[in-house]
Amino acid sequence: MTATLSDAPVVRTAPPRRRRKARISWWSLLYLAPALAFFGIFVLLPIVASIRISFYDWDGITVASPTGLTNYVAVFSDADLREALLHSLVLLVFYSALPVGIGLVLAGAMSRIRIYGLTVFRAVLFLPQVLSSVVVAVAWREILADDGPLNAALRAVGLGGVARSWLGDFDTALPSIGVIGTWVEYGLCMVLFLAGIATIDRSLYEAARLDGAGPIREFTDITLPALRPQISIALILTITFALRNFDLIWNTTRGGPGTSTTVPSVYVYEDAFQNRALGRASALAVVLTVVILVLVGAVQLALRERPEGSSRGRRGRRARRRV
Amino acid sequence: MTRSTVRQRGIRAALPVIVLTAALAGCSAPGSGGAAQSVEQKDITSKVTPADVDADGKITLTMWADVAEKPLMEKLEPAYEKQYPNVDLQITYKSFDDLVATVVNAANSATPPDVFEGNIGYAVDGALVKGKLVRPLDDVAKVYGWSTGAGSSTLAPAKWNADGTSFGEGTLYGMSPISEVQGIYYDKQKLQQLSLQPPTSIKDLEAGLVAAEKAGQRPIMLGNSDQYAATHIFSDIAATTQDPHSIAEWIDGDANSTFQTPGNEQAAATMHDWAQKGYFGTGYDGLSNEDAVARFAKGDGVYFVGGSWNGASLDPNAFGFGSLVSGGVGATASPWHISTKSKHQNAAIAFLAMLRTPEVAQWILDTGRLPVITDGVTASNPLQEQTLVALRDTIAAGTQVGYYDWTTTDMLSKMGGALQEVMAGRMDPATFTRTVQDVRDKARG
Numbered sequence: 001m002t003a004t005l006s007d008a009p010v011v012r013t014a015p016p017r018r019r020r021k022a023r024i025s026w027w028s029l030l031y032l033a034p035a036l037a038f039f040g041i042f043v044l045l046p047i048v049a050s051i052r053i054s055f056y057d058w059d060g061i062t063v064a065s066p067t068g069l070t071n072y073v074a075v076f077s078d079a080d081l082r083e084a085l086l087h088s089l090v091l092l093v094f095y096s097a098l099p100v101g102i103g104l105v106l107a108g109a110m111s112r113i114r115i116y117g118l119t120v121f122r123a124v125l126f127l128p129q130v131l132s133s134v135v136v137a138v139a140w141r142e143i144l145a146d147d148g149p150l151n152a153a154l155r156a157v158g159l160g161g162v163a164r165s166w167l168g169d170f171d172t173a174l175p176s177i178g179v180i181g182t183w184v185e186y187g188l189c190m191v192l193f194l195a196g197i198a199t200i201d202r203s204l205y206e207a208a209r210l211d212g213a214g215p216i217r218e219f220t221d222i223t224l225p226a227l228r229p230q231i232s233i234a235l236i237l238t239i240t241f242a243l244r245n246f247d248l249i250w251n252t253t254r255g256g257p258g259t260s261t262t263v264p265s266v267y268v269y270e271d272a273f274q275n276r277a278l279g280r281a282s283a284l285a286v287v288l289t290v291v292i293l294v295l296v297g298a299v300q301l302a303l304r305e306r307p308e309g310s311s312r313g314r315r316g317r318r319a320r321r322r323v
Numbered sequence: 324m325t326r327s328t329v330r331q332r333g334i335r336a337a338l339p340v341i342v343l344t345a346a347l348a349g350c351s352a353p354g355s356g357g358a359a360q361s362v363e364q365k366d367i368t369s370k371v372t373p374a375d376v377d378a379d380g381k382i383t384l385t386m387w388a389d390v391a392e393k394p395l396m397e398k399l400e401p402a403y404e405k406q407y408p409n410v411d412l413q414i415t416y417k418s419f420d421d422l423v424a425t426v427v428n429a430a431n432s433a434t435p436p437d438v439f440e441g442n443i444g445y446a447v448d449g450a451l452v453k454g455k456l457v458r459p460l461d462d463v464a465k466v467y468g469w470s471t472g473a474g475s476s477t478l479a480p481a482k483w484n485a486d487g488t489s490f491g492e493g494t495l496y497g498m499s500p501i502s503e504v505q506g507i508y509y510d511k512q513k514l515q516q517l518s519l520q521p522p523t524s525i526k527d528l529e530a531g532l533v534a535a536e537k538a539g540q541r542p543i544m545l546g547n548s549d550q551y552a553a554t555h556i557f558s559d560i561a562a563t564t565q566d567p568h569s570i571a572e573w574i575d576g577d578a579n580s581t582f583q584t585p586g587n588e589q590a591a592a593t594m595h596d597w598a599q600k601g602y603f604g605t606g607y608d609g610l611s612n613e614d615a616v617a618r619f620a621k622g623d624g625v626y627f628v629g630g631s632w633n634g635a636s637l638d639p640n641a642f643g644f645g646s647l648v649s650g651g652v653g654a655t656a657s658p659w660h661i662s663t664k665s666k667h668q669n670a671a672i673a674f675l676a677m678l679r680t681p682e683v684a685q686w687i688l689d690t691g692r693l694p695v696i697t698d699g700v701t702a703s704n705p706l707q708e709q710t711l712v713a714l715r716d717t718i719a720a721g722t723q724v725g726y727y728d729w730t731t732t733d734m735l736s737k738m739g740g741a742l743q744e745v746m747a748g749r750m751d752p753a754t755f756t757r758t759v760q761d762v763r764d765k766a767r768g
Contacts, residue, residue, distance in 0.1 A: 053353050061431050061454030064353040146606030168548060168609020170747055255736065256550050257608040258744040273424040275732040276450055278353075 054282035064279070071283035081284070084262040087174055088243055091263065094178025095185055095242030100234050102182070103189025104227070108219045110190075111197045122194065126187040133184075137251030140180045141167065167253050173261045180248055185241060189234045196230035197223060232303040236296045243292045264288050361455065361663035366462035371673045376407045383411045384670045387426055387439035389657055390416040391632070394690035395683075403677055410670045422657075423447050430456040430662055437665040438674055440657040441497060443480040443490070444729035445766075448658065452496050453487030457660040458668070460495045460675075467676050469498065474695040476718075477502060480725060481658040490729075491575045497658025500678040502693045504714040504723070505559060505653045507645040508619070508627040508637060513540060517625070522645040525563045528626065532602045535625040541604040543597075544624030546615025548608060550739025553594065554727055555652050556628045557742060561590035562650035562722060570650075571724040576767055582760040583753075591745050591752035598746035608743055631710050632656075635691035639706035646713030650722025655695060731766035738762065 029036070054071055058064035075081060106125070115121055128136065143150050144166035151163035166176040204222050213221065246265035249255060255262035264284060271281035388396060393416055400412050415436070417425070423442045427450045429435055441447045441457070451457045464470045469478060481497035483490045507522045514521065514531075517538055522528045535542040547553045561570060565586030573580040597603065604624070607615075612629075619627040620637050627633065630653065634644065659678060661671040677683060684694035688707060693714050694700060702708035717723055728735035741758045744750035750758075 049353075056353055058353050059450060059453070060354070060428060061450055061456065062354055066352065141609075144609070146609060165606025165609030168606050170744075170749060173609075253548065254550065256548065256740055256743055257747065258740045258749065270733060270736065274446055274736075276427070276446065 050282045050285055053278050054286050056279045058278045059276045060278050061276075067279065071279045072287070074280055075284050075287050080259060080262065081264060081267060083259060084264050084267060087261060088245075088263050090174055091178055091181060091245060092239065092242045094175070095181035095245065096235060096238035098178075098182045099185035099189045099238055100231060102186040103193050103234065104224070104231075106186070106190045107193035107197055108223055110194060111223070112215060122191065126191050128184045128186075129188045131184075133247040134251050136180065136184060137248050140176075140183075141252055144176055168257055170257055170260050173253055173257060177249060177252060177261055180252070181242065181245065184248075185238050188237065192230045192234050193227055196227045200226045228303055228305065232300060235299045235303070239295050239299065240292055243288065243295070362666055364458055364661075364663065364665075364668045367466055367672060368462070370466055371669045371676065373407055373673075375669045376673055377409050379409065379667055379669060381409050381411075382667050382670060383413050384438060384667055384674065385436040386412065386414045386674075387422065387429060387436045388414055388416055389419050389422050389440050391419065391692075392416075392440070395687055395692070398686045398690070399677065399683060403674060406677075407670060407673060410667075412674075419657075427451060427454070427456070430454075430660075435662045435664050437662055437667055438671050439660055439662070441660050442657045443654065443726070444732070446728075446732035448481065448483070448497060448660075449487045449490065451487075451660060452483045456663055457496050458663050458665070460498060460661070463672055463675065464495050464498075467679065469679060470495075474697075477655045477695045480654055480729070489576055497660045498675055498679060499655040499658040500683065500695050501656035501687055502631075502695050502697075502714055502718075503653050503656055504631050504646070504693060504710065504717050505555060505629070505651040506631070506647050506710070506713045508629060508633065509643050509645060510619075510622065510625055511641055511643050513622075513625045514643075521643050522626070524647065524649060525560055527645070528628075531626065532597065532600075536601060541624045542602040542626060543604075544615050544619040544627045545603040545607040546610040546612040546618075547603075547739075547743065548611045550743065551728070551735055552612045552615070552629070553607075553742050553746065554735075554739050555630065557590055557594050558724060558727065559628060559647055559649070559651035560593050561587055562647075562724065564589045567650035567722040567724050573763075574725045574727060574730050576730065576763075578767075582763065583756045587756045587759075588752040591742070591755045594742065595745050595748060595752065599748065603746075608747075631693045631714065634706060634710055637706065639704035642706055644706055644709040644713060646709070646716050648713075648716045648720045648722060650717070650720065650724060652726050653717065653723040654725045656692070730763050733766070734759075734762055 053064070055066060055068065056064035057067045057070070110118065110122070142148055145151075146165040146168070150166070154160060154163045164172065166172050200222065204226075205218055208218050208222055244265055245263060246269060249261055249263055249266060250269065253261045255266045265288065268281050268285050268288070271277045271284065275281075396414055400414065403412060404410060422440060423446065426439055426441060427447055430439060430451060431454060435456070441451050448457075464478065469475065478495055478498065479491050481490075481499065482493045482495050484493040507528055509521060509531075513535075517531070517534050517540070519531045519534060520527065522531055532542040543556075545552055545556070558570070565584055569580060569584070573582055610618075612633075616627065616629070616633050616636055618624070620642075631644075634642075659675055661668060661675065665671055679696065681696055681699050684696040685700045687694040688700050688702060688711070691707075693710060697711060697715055700711070702711050727738055731737075738759050741750060741755050745752060745755045
């Protein structure tokens with residue numbers, strides 16, 4: 001540290017700006033080093049390794065042989081994988097669209113109505129996010145079981161005909177897993193939106209109310225536009241969760257019955273740990289990552305902050321017109 | 324934003340790509356440069372004595388075992404450490420799924436366990452042999468007389484050719500002291516109520532199913548969410564519609580055999596038929612095998628078609644076990660291996676040798692499993708006695724076919740998933756047999 005102090009004036013006497021800038025960034029790198037090392041070893045290195053392995057035919061033990069793009073060709077020509085990707089798209093509705101929708105409604109309601117013990121309520125709704133996914137899976141397996149509480153409730157109200165083993169039925173397994181995902185994610189969305197709403201200037205609402213806007217109008221014209229960054233973050237988190245989802249499925253159905261709940265990550269696991277086809281598993285993982293990045297990028301692009309004033313101005317004009 | 328800052332940002336953004344490309348180009352192929360070199364392990368010519376083991380000084384023998392072995396290991400560990408006082412056994416237990424998913428990588432690591440359990444078939448044992456990670460045991464088998472007398476045939480699934488591409492004969496690489504047998508568990512009280520006799524064949528079972536269904540009972544308790552339980556029942560039926568040896572040949576990878584046989588189609592049709600008639604009740608695809616056993620133990624279901632490994636949680640006085648000498652899946656359990664990188668081969672061999680003694684065979688039975696060596700062991704309860712009889716009879720009949728998932732690493736989920744579709748009426752038996760054959764063709768070429 002003494003070196004820093006004695007060095008500093010030297011830097012100041014040597015004026016070229018760019019060099020000084022570089023110097024500062026190197027020092028900050030030193031402070032970042034522990035975190036960077038961690039990030040490098042546990043995030044970057046595995047990613048690089050995965051990409052590398054994806055160009056090889058490798059069983060994880062013997063020397064790998066390079067295969068060029070064969071693994072990628074296999075990924076795109078596998079009918080099972082196409083089906084799995086389709087399942088992922090269905091899950092996107094349940095894991096992403098529904099939680100964001102429910103989160104918005106709940107947050108909107110909670111911010112308007114004074115609820116006694118709001119903190120407790122909020123904490124309880126957030127709880128699914130905190131639980132380990134294995135616990136969630138086991139709990140829901142019980143709830144959705146043939147003799148589980150859901151069926152018991154259905155039978156109690158005379159809907160015994162609908163009762164079934166929800167996760168064991170070809171037609172209901174995928175939506176059932178979807179509902180579990182919705183339950184896990186909506187709490188996160190709600191908390192994000194509540195935080196976002198807290199930053200909205202109250203006077204906007206007052207103004208709207210004076211202009212004669214009802215609660216729905218307030219929500220669509222003030223709350224919703226103001227929540228754009230939060231909605232974007234919520235979508236990014238939930239889309240990522242939906243597409244790389246593995247643990248919930250593995251611990252509830254393992255992709256069954258038949259192949260009705262398979263998703264790409266189930267095949268990544270099977271190829272990597274059962275079939276010992278690490279090349280194909282890595283190729284699939286890389287493709288999956290790219291798909292996630294593209295989707296997330298699209299969401300960010302669609303929901304990015306418009307240049308200053310334009311959206312607010314429009315809103316202002318509309319409000320005026322209403323008057 | 325000025326043009327120069329744009330360019331700077333571009334360079335900065337490209338930096339990871341440059342680093343990445345350099346990293347990709349700079350290394351040799353994955354898998355080259357092994358983690359740890361194997362040590363030279365000399366063939367033994369006489370039994371390992373406590374003095375031989377003691378010569379290594381104070382050592383720790385590290386092991387990985389299926390958690391199902393825990394009760395047995397708890398008896399074995401003190402006995403072993405008493406006989407070889409310089410050795411400290413350190414056993415890591417893993418669930419079966421976890422074990423088969425990680426043991427190959429562990430064996431390939433710089434600090435592999437000295438002794439560990441693998442699993443028969445290409446996924447685990449094949450990879451271990453191919454990677455030269457497990458010590459050949461022919462010398463040990465010869466010295467300890469494993470390859471002669473009762474139980475010698477049980478070594479076959481642990482024998483491999485040199486490059487790990489086919490098994491059943493060749494060099495011995497592992498040893499399992501535990502056998503498994505399929506049969507029909509039945510609820511004694513319920514059979515009595517339905518005035519049925521204990522089943523000893525698929526025909527008996529089918530007659531019982533009709534009666535049970537009529538009486539409003541769940542005929543067979545099945546938990547098939549793990550996708551394998553139904554394939555075991557399928558194998559029992561398939562062994563009656565064709566020669567079980569032809570099934571075993573198909574599983575062992577005989578290129579001339581096919582899964583597309585009338586017998587397999589008929590067995591698949593029977594599974595569909597039973598499912599549609601409600602012989603498995605409802606919701607079996609949403610229930611795990613473990614949960615199904617637990618429910619059966621509590622009195623849900625008249626029969627449970629399963630293996631000896633399911634018996635431990637059943638009340639030995641309330642349930643019986645009918646043997647199926649006609650055949651079906653079954654074989655020895657996961658074999659034990661010695662790492663080629665182990666520096667303590669004497670201690671390791673002494674451990675494997677002890678596993679295969681008559682004394683330990685009795686402990687195996689006492690802890691709810693079936694030993695490979697059945698001579699001289701005595702059962703402590705009626706259910707155990709029945710299971711032991713079933714094992715002896717089935718081994719004598721030579722009708723055990725191994726397990727379908729030995730064939731390819733993904734057979735369990737592929738065949739299991741397809742059979743679920745057959746049972747639900749979403750796939751016809753001919754498509755099923757073709758699907759299964761395709762899976763093997765794809766993997767074995």
